[in-house]
Amino acid sequence: MAHIVAEGLSKVFGPNPRSVLPLLERGVGKDEILEQTGHTVGLLDVDVTIEPGETFVVMGLSGSGKSTLVRCFNRLIEPTSGTLTLDGTDVLALRPRELRAMRRSRMGMVFQRFALLPHRSVLDNVGFGLRVQGVSRAERERQAGAWIERVGLQGYERSLPRELSGGMQQRVGLARALCTDPDVLLMDEAFSALDPLIRREMQGELLRLQRELAKTIVFITHDLDEALRLGDRIAVLKDGVVVQVGTPTEIVTRPADDYVKAFVEDVDRSRVMKVRHIMAPVPDDADAADQTVNAVRVSSEALLQDVVADVAAADGPVFVVDREGRLVGSVEARSVLAALARGPHAAPS
Numbered sequence: 001m002a003h004i005v006a007e008g009l010s011k012v013f014g015p016n017p018r019s020v021l022p023l024l025e026r027g028v029g030k031d032e033i034l035e036q037t038g039h040t041v042g043l044l045d046v047d048v049t050i051e052p053g054e055t056f057v058v059m060g061l062s063g064s065g066k067s068t069l070v071r072c073f074n075r076l077i078e079p080t081s082g083t084l085t086l087d088g089t090d091v092l093a094l095r096p097r098e099l100r101a102m103r104r105s106r107m108g109m110v111f112q113r114f115a116l117l118p119h120r121s122v123l124d125n126v127g128f129g130l131r132v133q134g135v136s137r138a139e140r141e142r143q144a145g146a147w148i149e150r151v152g153l154q155g156y157e158r159s160l161p162r163e164l165s166g167g168m169q170q171r172v173g174l175a176r177a178l179c180t181d182p183d184v185l186l187m188d189e190a191f192s193a194l195d196p197l198i199r200r201e202m203q204g205e206l207l208r209l210q211r212e213l214a215k216t217i218v219f220i221t222h223d224l225d226e227a228l229r230l231g232d233r234i235a236v237l238k239d240g241v242v243v244q245v246g247t248p249t250e251i252v253t254r255p256a257d258d259y260v261k262a263f264v265e266d267v268d269r270s271r272v273m274k275v276r277h278i279m280a281p282v283p284d285d286a287d288a289a290d291q292t293v294n295a296v297r298v299s300s301e302a303l304l305q306d307v308v309a310d311v312a313a314a315d316g317p318v319f320v321v322d323r324e325g326r327l328v329g330s331v332e333a334r335s336v337l338a339a340l341a342r343g344p345h346a347a348p349s
């Protein structure tokens with residue numbers, strides 16, 4: 001079962017948002033609705049399905065609706081129309097008490113500006129969600145301490161947020177969101193306020209934690225490089241509309257329209273395409289080839305940028321193996337060059 005399913009999700013901001021729905025159904029544009037009614041269309045007929053354990057990135061320019069969408073998931077913003085389910089539960093039908101329980105135990109959120117309690121220590125900030133749940137002080141300090149260690153902040157338990165760098169504060173925010181063991185982690189531009197080097201470090205930390213925890217993550221960003229690095233799949237929004245949903249490779253090699261093309265035109269394809277996208281089928285003499293002592297082997301899941309040197313140095317085809325080490329194909333230098341030399345919007349073979 002899909003973890004989160006949104007169907008026909010729309011959000012209109014203004015004094016009487018439902019009065020605008022008939023105009024939307026007739027195809028009246030966002031700008032015209034604003035001019036005629038004074039209402040702003042934040043989301044329009046959004047359909048997304050997010051799988052368990054998936055890092056789902058929502059990307060778009062400022063004002064595209066990405067923060068509105070993620071806040072609809074936990075109803076910090078109330079959708080105007082549509083449906084939204086979490087593991088089959090109708091999120092929009094939850095009563096206030098049920099909604100609070102969902103936010104406390106099933107959804108964690110990491111904000112762009114950290115949102116730490118300035119007068120509370122790192123330990124108290126991380127354990128705050130458990131305190132709201134009524135967990136005893138001894139138990140929440142134990143759990144919070146474990147998460148502080150897990151995000152690399154051991155020794156800073158008694159420090160105040162103002163005594164930490166921006167990257168350290170965001171680690172506190174991440175630990176706080178994870179401390180309640182939520183099913184879903186919502187991250188709204190979580191790293192965009194950080195310096196580039198710290199930002200990349202935090203991306204690496206999130207990837208490391210995700211390999212261990214396999215949480216369902218909805219990550220909001222306007223940065224394409226960040227989206228490509230973190231996302232299992234990416235949804236591209238424009239003016240509140242989902243323009244395209246796909247894997248990083250699909251977004252880069254098969255953009256749906258000119259808007260997506262503008263995002264990906266300068267992307268280094270070697271950082272996105274994997275060996276399996278260009279490998280040739282297993283040859284007829286695969287068994288013999290697999291026994292070749294000096295044969296070079298690369299993973300089918302390796303990025304092209306990571307295998308270029310090995311492929312270029314090989315005298316012939318380089319063998320491709322899956323996660324279990326089984327021979328699944330081969331790749332040559334010319335196929336790598338051909339993939340990287342194609343126009344920026346061509347699909348891999």
